[in-house]
């Protein structure tokens with residue numbers, strides 16, 4: 001596993017005990033996403049990647065009580081938290097798995113899904129192709145991920161100071177579609193903007209830490225403490241903090 005991936009797994013693993021308290025937006029997104037999935041597919045066998053503590057797992061297990069679900073995450077501690085939340089049953093299984101190297105035989109699932117995990121992939125097209133290969137023909141690859149406007153307030157504040165906010169370059173909805181695997185058609189695609197309110201910039205940053213998502217972009221130099229303090233002051237100067245989550249949702253159906 002690459003050094004970057006080990007770092008991602010360590011950050012999220014360490015955040016497993018604090019994730020749920022801070023992940024308000026993630027919980028809302030997962031709940032709505034499960035409803036969207038149910039409008040397009042009635043699965044018997046489901047695989048979830050990047051399950052975290054089980055926001056989407058719980059929602060799809062409730063939507064499809066008769067289906068089998070394997071919930072997986074890069075961070076073993078997250079898969080354990082998910083198991084604690086959903087419990088054990090003949091229909092549920094949990095595993096640590098890098099979604100970019102899925103360890104399952106092809107063509108065995110009707111639904112492969114993940115919420116807010118794909119933005120961590122090193123090579124999304126390759127990962128989506130590997131995940132798509134696990135689907136039976138007619139099956140659906142469904143995911144939410146972060147879009148280009150995410151945390152625009154931070155980029156703007158850093159740019160005003162001539163700094164780089166070290167936030168990854170997230171895709172637009174059409175750029176995400178370029179990552180669609182061969183043999184898949186768009187079943188549904190939409191974008192929405194949600195705002196996460198915080199009393200201060202520091203509070204927002206601490207909430208990112210509590211969910212494990214405080215890693216700088218892979219190709220960015222981490223901000224120095226001084227630069228970070230200047231950005232925090234700049235964001236605070238705009239009043240209370242409304243962090244934009246630009247959420248892209250796609251459902252791709254396997255036709256080939």
Ligand SMILES: C[S@@+](CC[C@H](N)C(=O)[O-])C[C@H]1O[C@@H](n2cnc3c(N)ncnc32)[C@H](O)[C@@H]1O
Pocket residue numbers: 008009012013023026027030049050051052053054055056072073074075078097098099100114115116117120121211213
């Ligand atoms: C923001 S959390 C989302 C968790 C959950 N899906 C939710 O909606 O609350 C992102 C999760 O993706 C996982 N993750 C990151 N990269 C991954 C990868 N390559 N394979 C599998 N999981 C990954 C992280 O460990 C973390 O649990």
